[in-house]
Amino acid sequence: MKASDHIHPSHLQLPPGPWATLLDGMCARFPRIDREVWIRRFARGRVQDANGQVLATALPYRAGMEVRYFREVDDEPRIPFEVQILFADADLVVADKPHFLPVTPAGRFVTETLLARLRMQLDNPALVPLHRIDRETAGLVLFSANPATRAAYQSLFPQRAIDKTYEAIAPPLPALPMPHVHRSQLRAGEPFFRMCEADGAPNSETRIEVIERGSQSWRYRLQPVTGRKHQLRVHMAALGAPILDDSLYPALAVQAADDFSRPLQLLAKALHFIDPLNRMPRVFESRQWLSLAQA
Incomplete structure (x- = not known):
């Protein structure tokens, strides 16, 4: 198939x-x-x-x-990285997504998506993502495998009942006391696919701390309290430490095609929540790793 x-x-x-x-x-x-x-x-x-x-x-x-x-794309580019399935039962699937692979069809990608690969691998056309991460970001994505229990898992997100932890490699922020909480008003920017900070009451919040210091870059732990589009990327750029190899922030980079040798140094590292079906704690952690030595 x-x-x-x-x-x-x-x-x-x-x-x-x-x-x-x-x-x-x-x-x-x-x-x-x-x-x-x-x-x-x-x-x-x-x-x-x-x-x-x-x-x-x-x-x-x-x-x-x-x-x-059915959407089709001529000469759809192949993303040469594999997906890892960390957990799968009748209701929930946890995937470890590589960089560059979109979660769902968008733009020039239709079959080269995390969703299409998992549906084919698991032979489950009912599979749907419970949330999304950027195409450029690697790491954990939760999928509902059973329409009958989908609403229970979907309800975790508006209730902010899932603790999400990301890791990022970015320039040092020696003058900023850590841990630091950054709050701002995020709005759609220019072009339409970028976000920007603006005046107004904060609608986004991220907790930032340093977990490893290198000579040129630091490894940060990022914990978003809210889930705005590109939130972590915008917040780090606003602080003066844009995530390494970010093609959108702080400035839009012009590139003809993906450079697979320079992925965005952002990883959806861990997810913690209480399973709504059996009330047991769930802890999932990505097997991927961002190398500070290469930064």
């Missing part, structure tokens, strides 16, 4: 429009995808109705109709 067989479809409710056929409407809705690409998708049964029935290109366009389609 191919990884693409484990990709769930995207859903679209057709908006009002003047198009004569479904093919015309899909081409108008996604102008960056060539018409010939859509024709090939239709021919392979990759465009369906809400019940999974394959649709034809000549089907009359009908506003309000639900269409399921």
Whole structure:
């Protein structure tokens, strides 16, 4: 079975429009995808109705109709690192994600994702991530394996009932008393995929401490109290110690492709929580390691 067989479809409710056929409407809705690409998708049964029935290109366009389609990317880059499964039972899966691998489909990645690899490896199409970490970040990600118990695990996150610990390699902060708690207002920045600090009441909080000092860089333990997008990366950059090999903060770096020899030095190291199903403590720790000697 191919990884693409484990990709769930995207859903679209057709908006009002003047198009004569479904093919015309899909081409108008996604102008960056060539018409010939859509024709090939239709021919392979990759465009369906809400019940999974394959649709034809000549089907009359009908506003309000639900269409399921499968995202595809030509020449999708291969991420040459493997996933480790640290724990798996009928309800929960804990994966140790490598750098550069996205958790879910996004942008130019569809099958080269943690989700697709795990669904194929475990042969479980019901598997879904309970949270996410950045593509550039390595480390622990929790997955729900059973829809019947999914809500119990999902509830841990808004309740802040999971203690998350990260490690990062970054420049020294000798003038900052440690441990340090950094709070700030985080908002969407420019371009749209970056975040920035702004005036206003804090909506993000991170506890920072030093666990190893090198001559050029230090190893930090980062414990986010909140879970804002790029929070740890923005906070460290704001303090004057951007995480090593960060291509987004403090400034956006221009690079044509991933440099696999220089991963972001950020690792989702440990997760601690009380299992909502059996009330037993759960402790998981990544087997990966950030090398201070190479920094």
